[in-house]
Amino acid sequence: MSETSETEPVALVVIGHHRSDSLTAAVAERTAKRLAAGGYRVDVLHLEEEAFDPRNGVADEPDYGDREKRYSEEVHRHIARVHAADVIVPVFPVWWYGLPALLKGWIDRVWNYGLTYGRSKSPMAGKRMLWIALAGLAEDDPNSALTRAFLDGPLRVGISAYCGIPDATAVALFDSEGQGLTGAERDRHYRELFAKADAAVDVLL
Template sequence: MQPHLSNSGAGETRPADPHTSAPPRTILWLSAHPEPRSLNGALRRAGIAHLQSAGHEVLCSDLYEMGWDPVLSPWDAGRSDAGPTELPRFRVSDDTRRAFVEGAVPPDTRREQEKLRAADALIIQFPLWWYGMPAILKGWFDRVLISGFAFGTDPSTSRRLRFEQGPFSGKRALVAVTLGDRPRAIGPRGKSGEITQLLFGLLHGTLAYTGMSVLPPWALPSADRIEDDADARADLLARLGGLFTDDPIPYRPQFTGEYTDEWELADDVRPGETGLGVHVRT
């Protein structure tokens, strides 16, 4: 199934959003929920309509609707259908980078890369399952954010392409997640962990790593107990109004002397302190 794109016409002018002064932009809405009639489905439709009413172009990747294949395989490196013993060993990073440089990545991956390249902001919406992303969404990151496209080294300058030097510098990212946890369970002393630390791997290790400015996540706890989604919908739309104006999480840059060559925080930065919080400037 082909990826679903927004149905806004080329050159169509829409009224300005009263909740934000941001000019029209292009936004990729990446979502993963198997049931379109779910709360996640309702929030997705409301969010996309809200952004479109503000004049933004919304590109959509509804992974379940698309039938997205989440499995990274030699096919992603342009390999043939020959058996594994008949081909050289699959070197994931090297071979997928070569496929990207040579234009040999699969068509479905290339379409997703083109959408992400065109986007000024990325919204990632999903239900938290076992404190992580649904497998189909994790597979999108595995197959789309490959070396050469989302990170690596600039071959002409040897510049390392990550964090503040990442190829997606200038793009914004917002994670919108639903959870079964009670509200205080994802607070500073909650059993499940504070939400930005709970999602640290995605927020910092994926989005910030590739250069994006990462906004504090939008989280809806006790989602499976909600009967009327009006308040949740209104809260999400309010956050979307600040997509291009809210302050991002101030993660520390890597190449300004705050980290050693071993990627460890320098001794003179918050000396004696440990934990994920030390990687955020206060």
């Protein structure tokens, strides 16, 4: 995290991959640098390195009769970082047309009742969100439609908009494993993937 300033907007970049040497982490770090260069104070949340436990437990089950409920300390530490952010950028691989458990558990536990939804004035009002998904399937694979539907449905509408963030977008970087590509063709492919991520990030600048 860079030095704090009262005036800088804050970006929370969430890495939803267990490996620091993954392409996902590389895209996330590139995104963080781009946001910082664009004037954000960037908080990088590497869920695995910070040993976030994605398993929901009794302490973090929502109590719909009490939106003031005190959740676990871990959840309150995390929601403070979410609330401090002007933009939230989860970066993750698509696994079985969904979020990896690490990131799904962060949403399940931290984006909880009373903390992100369930209030007449949304605690998330005014924030923006960009979901960056890396998908192994080629863009023209018929099953890629399932990934697009997941990004636009459960992520953009079901989570972001539901929690009071209508200004949300989701971008997919397809063919993230560069299947069958070698040499210059492979290099060009990855330049294009990075450029697609950069263009999505630039909308936030």
